Amino acid sequence: MQLHRMLKLKGVCYDVGSVMYINWRPQFDSKTVIREIEIIKNDLHCNAIKITGLDIKRLIVTTEIALKQGLEVWLDPTVWNKKQDQTLAYTRRVAESAEKLRREYPDNLVFVVGGELTLFMQGIVEGRNLTNRITNLMTKFREEKESVQGPTNVSRSISRIKAGEHNKLLGKYLEKVSGSVRQVFHGQITYASLLWESVDWSLFDYVSVDHYRAERIKDQYAEMLKPAFEYGKPVVVTEFGMPTYQGAEINGAGLGGNIIDNMSLYFHYALPLIGGFIRPKLKDGIHIRDEGVQARELLDQLEVLDKMGVYGAFVSLFVSQIHPYDENPKYDLDMASMSLVKTYSKGKHGSTYADMTWEPKESFRAVADYFSKN
Numbered sequence: 001m002q003l004h005r006m007l008k009l010k011g012v013c014y015d016v017g018s019v020m021y022i023n024w025r026p027q028f029d030s031k032t033v034i035r036e037i038e039i040i041k042n043d044l045h046c047n048a049i050k051i052t053g054l055d056i057k058r059l060i061v062t063t064e065i066a067l068k069q070g071l072e073v074w075l076d077p078t079v080w081n082k083k084q085d086q087t088l089a090y091t092r093r094v095a096e097s098a099e100k101l102r103r104e105y106p107d108n109l110v111f112v113v114g115g116e117l118t119l120f121m122q123g124i125v126e127g128r129n130l131t132n133r134i135t136n137l138m139t140k141f142r143e144e145k146e147s148v149q150g151p152t153n154v155s156r157s158i159s160r161i162k163a164g165e166h167n168k169l170l171g172k173y174l175e176k177v178s179g180s181v182r183q184v185f186h187g188q189i190t191y192a193s194l195l196w197e198s199v200d201w202s203l204f205d206y207v208s209v210d211h212y213r214a215e216r217i218k219d220q221y222a223e224m225l226k227p228a229f230e231y232g233k234p235v236v237v238t239e240f241g242m243p244t245y246q247g248a249e250i251n252g253a254g255l256g257g258n259i260i261d262n263m264s265l266y267f268h269y270a271l272p273l274i275g276g277f278i279r280p281k282l283k284d285g286i287h288i289r290d291e292g293v294q295a296r297e298l299l300d301q302l303e304v305l306d307k308m309g310v311y312g313a314f315v316s317l318f319v320s321q322i323h324p325y326d327e328n329p330k331y332d333l334d335m336a337s338m339s340l341v342k343t344y345s346k347g348k349h350g351s352t353y354a355d356m357t358w359e360p361k362e363s364f365r366a367v368a369d370y371f372s373k374n
Helices: 030-042 056-068 084-104 130-146 153-162 165-184 215-231 253-259 262-270 291-308 362-373
Strands: 009-015 048-053 072-077 109-115 188-193 207-210 235-240 312-315 341-343 358-360
Touching (some): 009 072, 030 056, 056 084, 084 109, 188 235, 207 215, 215 235, 235 291, 291 312, 291 362
Parallel strands (some): 235 312
Antiparallel strands (some): 341 358
């Protein structure tokens, strides 16, 4: 197996408005998007961007902006908690719109037909919402892990999970959606998988994995990715990241949201009549902001992935509007965010970029330095 010596795709995830109960990017205007993508290319030193979100117009407008600026775009439309036929129909509509841009930029646009669908789509794992499905899967994972002995129990239990019924259902859907997308989009396609999802990679042009790290798998982080190289196709880590508080490296990126009082966040953004009277906050407890943790963890993971020989990696994520920074730790939602910049509320602007309502974090500078030198 021949490994690449360095990352070819040096990317960041850019959310134009994914919707999970609330819109993750309430404010969207093309002028801001143009400026942020300029910064992503010229100052963060990315040559690729993964664009996510629900609204098709936002997705296409942002994709065109990034293509015009010379970035390779991985377009990853995110529709969550819908039935399979609804998800497929939506994905095909986005692919049809993307094909018009692909004809103009034939070598710079990759279409992602979905991501982590075992969790985010109805009908594969039992559960009426994401929380229920995660609970059901984690119960199964713990049962498998407890039945396996020895230091490789995580990898072996993942192998058992891959043999589960849900992977057969996922496989049938991926066959349908890949075929449907290829009818209308004539460029390269992929699927952003979880490690324990069993995927027929002959359907796709890249082997793509969302691969976050926590303390419990730190020693196995690289080992767990090795099977992805067995298919003879470029391996891309489509998401990895880390929140911005002490202990995040132990809990892992996926648990950043667990320090947020989600009800206060939901009421603030989803209920316009009373939301203005409710201030989003962190859960009770002691939470300590630490930008250094995020920066060090991202650098370490980049080095591991680079050494592994992955073709590309997308840091999650550039900016999060719904997790603003605050000097009062109780309201500093940016602690739980994986974003490379800290968002200011009430229209405050940053000092590094006076035209932006955010300020780069230590992680921004660390990733920028790594991408510029490698």
